[in-house]
Amino acid sequence: MGVPKKKKTKTKIGRRQSHLKIDPPQMVECPHCHELMEAHRVCPHCGYYDGEHKVEIVVKEHKKKIRGR
Ligand SMILES: [Zn+2]
Helix, strand or coil, X not given: CCCCCCCCCHHHHHHHHCCCCCCCCCEEEXXXXXXXXXXXXXXXXXXXXXXXXXXXXXHHHHHHHHHHC
């Protein structure tokens, strides 16, 4: 089996790592509630997508119940 003669230098590892970066998601303004949201996703604030109400947002109601105790 082939054994590498020398340890890879930090510079060479760095060159490889430079291609593994993940781009941050593209943020757009929601046309319904005008909050920032990820493009091509259901809005996390109002649950609207493509001008229609797709998902009920339950998280906010759940938090209110915890505070009420
Ligand atoms: Zn929205």
